[in-house]
Amino acid sequence: xxxxxxxxxxxxxxxxxxxxxxxxxxxxxxxxxxxxxxxxxxxxxxxxxxxxxxxxxxxxxxxxxxxxxxxxxxxxxxxxxxxxxxxxxxxxxxxxxxxxxxxxxxxxxxxxxxxxxxxxxxxxxxxxxxxxxxxxxxxxxxxxxxxxxxxxxxxxxxxxxxxxxxxxxxxxxxxxxxxxxxxxxxxxxxxxxxxxxxxxxxxxxxxxxxxxxx
Numbered sequence: 001x002x003x004x005x006x007x008x009x010x011x012x013x014x015x016x017x018x019x020x021x022x023x024x025x026x027x028x029x030x031x032x033x034x035x036x037x038x039x040x041x042x043x044x045x046x047x048x049x050x051x052x053x054x055x056x057x058x059x060x061x062x063x064x065x066x067x068x069x070x071x072x073x074x075x076x077x078x079x080x081x082x083x084x085x086x087x088x089x090x091x092x093x094x095x096x097x098x099x100x101x102x103x104x105x106x107x108x109x110x111x112x113x114x115x116x117x118x119x120x121x122x123x124x125x126x127x128x129x130x131x132x133x134x135x136x137x138x139x140x141x142x143x144x145x146x147x148x149x150x151x152x153x154x155x156x157x158x159x160x161x162x163x164x165x166x167x168x169x170x171x172x173x174x175x176x177x178x179x180x181x182x183x184x185x186x187x188x189x190x191x192x193x194x195x196x197x198x199x200x201x202x203x204x205x206x207x208x209x210x211x212x213x214x
Contacts, residue, residue: 001153001154001157002090002091002092002151002152002153002157003091003092003153003157003158003159003210004091004092004093004094004144004147004148004151004153004157004158004159005086005091005092005093005094005158005159005161005203005206006093006094006095006096006140006144006147006158006159006160006161006170006174007093007094007095007096007112007161007162008095008096008097008160008161008162008163008164008166008167008170008180009095009097009099009104009107009117010097010098010099010163010164010166011163011164011180011181011182011183012076012161012162012163012167012180012181013075013076013079013095013107013199014073014074014075014076015074015075015076015181015197016074016181017073017074018037018099019069019073019097019099019100019103019104020033020036020037020054020099020100021033021034021037022069022070022072022073023058023061023065023066023069023100023103024057024058025069026061026065026066026068026069027057027058027060027061027065029057029058032057033054033057036050036053036054036057041165046136047098047118047134047135047136048131048132048134049131050134051118051120051129051131051133051134052128052129052131052134054100055120055121055125055128055129058125059125060124061123061124061125062123062124063123063124066102066103066123069103070103070106076180076197076198076199076202077197077198077199077200078198078199078200078201078203079110079199080110080111081199081200082199082200082203083110083111083112084111085203086203087111087113092113092114092147092151092153093111093112093113094112094113094114094115094116094147095107095112095114095115095116095117096115096116096135096140096143096144096170097115097116097117097118097135098117098118098134098135098136098137098166099117099118100117100118100120101115101116101117101118101119101120102117102120102122102123103117104116104117105117113151114147114150116135116143116147117135118133118134118135119133119134120133137165137166137167137168137169137170138169140166140167140169140170141169141170141173144158144160144170144173144174155173155174156175158173158174158175158176159174159176159177159178159206160173160174160176160177160178161177161178161180161202162177162178162179162180162182162186163179163180163181163182163183163186164182164183164185164186165183165185167185167186168185168186168189171186171189171190172189175191176191176192176206176209177189177190177191177192178190178191178192178193178194178202178203178205178206179192179193179194180194180199180202181194181195181196191209192205192206192209
């Protein structure tokens with residue numbers, strides 16, 4: 001039976017930062033995105049309102065700026081190596097993120113079989129964002145089940161990699177999980193814990209378990 005490896009983006013593949021922060025950095029709007037992030041984390045606003053307000057904040061965003069944000073983000077090393085090995089084993093890898101789809105989809109070029117982010121219009125924006133397309137943490141489980149059906153993978157054969165409260169629901173829904181540079185919200189929930197800058201090392205924790213048959 002093939003396995004499906006599910007990767008969070010913000011704080012996980014991007015260490016110590018997030019796609020909205022890196023995009024806002026290009027626009028000189030770090031203070032503004034910081035305020036929105038705090039409102040989201042503290043529950044003052046939910047994901048749909050956050051998405052609408054971020055869309056408005058980025059009204060002048062260009063594709064060049066998105067490209068610069070992507071290329072200069074503090075990515076973990078070894079991402080493409082890990083996904084290549086997953087593919088060679090006959091398994092699948094996907095990214096599920098609350099961040100904008102136009103950023104997350106760029107990881108298809110790195111070897112992900114699928115990516116799912118909050119649905120935003122293409123850049124530069126000419127249309128409003130639909131709040132219904134903004135993902136919530138619980139939606140990650142729904143996406144996981146849809147991907148399992150797409151790839152013919154049993155949910156019991158899924159592995160999740162995440163770092164924060166937005167990954168709690170997904171960690172509870174899969175048998176194997178890796179907390180990557182995680183905060184206290186995942187304490188005691190993860191099968192494995194990794195701190196560092198190399199995704200190959202985090203993946204090795206799972207690979208050893210799978211190869212041992214445990």
